[in-house]
Amino acid sequence: MTIEWKFPHNGFGQVRGVSDAGIETFTGTEIQSLAREICQNSLDAAVEGSNATIKVDFEQYRIPSSDIPGYEQYASKIQKAYDYWSKKNSEKTVKVLTKALNAIKKPTTVVLRISDFNTTGLSHPYEDSDEGWNALTKLDGGATKTGDKAGAFGIGKNAPFTNSDYRLVFYRTLNEDQETAAQGMSRFISFPEDLSNSMNTMTTGIGYYGNPEGNLPVDSISELEKLYQRSEIGTDVFVYGFNAGHEWNSDVINEVLENFLMSIHKNLLSVTVDNKTIDNSTLARYLSTYNTKIKNAYWYYQVLxxxxxxxxxxxxxxxxxxxxxxxxxxxxxxxxxxxxxxxxxxxx
Incomplete structure (x- = not known):
């Protein structure tokens, strides 16, 4: 099977600009929003009737940019977008595209992997369903929290893209039916595949890396397996071009402590950030260490x-x-x- 990037054409319809409302919502709180949305979705995906603690891992890697799945093809899409929009009167768009183009041309890039365990995984990855995989990758404005709730992403599913210099995220799951699925997704900007025929080749601005027939996932992507191999049921999110900076781990820990105090205290959630595990047994220590930035959580814990x-x-x-x-x-x-x-x- 051919695995490639595909940006569907818009059929002479709406042209997607760089100021995506769903993404702009998280501007200024990018990494905090990512931590909050991911952990909440993982809690929502708890296996019904199970008492197992939901585990969420955050781990960062630095890799050669050439190891980005479909690297050459994706870089060419950014170049096409730049070539088109640089001729338009849109300073902000050109600035964003210049940053994306410079970032993807660097010899190395940073990837953030977020994985959950003791969850349901994402269902129906190869079916026409409004739950599970499609709720995450294709359904906008219609997801509901039913079934495997990790797939019921609302506006929060945009949070990972705000943490990527080139709005590039890969998803992978092993679900309760023992199905595996992996797919890349770009929530980018409309651009023509052919600059000389822009009207007929204008894209929607949302692209997929996987099976181009139906823009479906594939059972595995080798570059993801190289970073981390999943053997337990759950879901992985890979943010390529991760741009949160050196303090990302502290920002994630602060957000987890501030927003998931009760879940951690009641042993419903355990979060590991850069090999630091915040769970029921370590909660008091981390609250004391980070209490200057999380006064609310620290004192709520004292109340408990x-x-x-x-x-x-x-x-x-x-x-x-x-x-x-x-x-x-x-x-x-x-x-x-x-x-x-x-x-x-x-x-x-």
Whole structure:
């Protein structure tokens, strides 16, 4: 089977610009949004009836740029986009394309791999379905959180692309039916395949690397296997041209602690970032280490574990029990958002 890049033509329809609303949403909080969206999707993909802890791994690699799947072909697509848009009156577009072109021409690139375990994986990778694989790669604005919930990506599925200099992400899964699937995706910008015939060859700006017949995934992509071989059910996301910088690991840890405190505390989630594992047994240590940047999470954790915390419960119109935990400590500078005490409330 031929594996290649394919950017479908737009059929004289809408031309996609560089300011994609779904991607621009995460501008300024790129790596934080990535960490938050990925971990939430993995939690949503828990195996029904299983008590196993969801595990999410973040690992970075530096590789030769030539090891990007379909490298020469993809670089040529960026060049075509630059050649077309550089003749237009769009300073921002040219700036983005210049950055992408310079980045992909560098001898090496950075890849961020995010993998989850004890999840369902993505279902129906080779079928016409609005769940699972297609909800992630092809369905915009219609995904619902049913079935294997990791496939029910809304606007959050754009977060990985904001972390790539050339908006390039690869997905891979091993699902509960023991199906394997892998595919690259670019949420880029419209460009003509033939500059001399731009109207007839204008693309949608979204491209796929895999089986060009139907823009379907393939069972494996050798370059992904070279980075990491999956043997357990779950999903991998590979962000090529990863651009978050040297502090990416600290940013991810901060975001995980701030947003997934309860899940980690209750042993529902474990996250490993650059060989640092945040789980139920290490949570207190990481909260203490990072507490200058995550005051909310640090004090909410104190509410959970300190013996002087007061707990109040009340039935909420028969829909469940509201539980409010309050910690008052005059000797500490508690979270001012919950002035004067630190409070944590939830429905049980």
């Amino acid at each position: 574990v300190r013996p002087e915390t007061k707990v109040f419960k009340k039935d909420f119109h028969g829909m469940g029990t509201l539980k409010l935990s309050i910690l008052v400590d005059p000797s500490e500078k508690l979270n001012e958002k919950s002035n004067p005490p630190a409070m944590l409330g939830r429905m049980e």
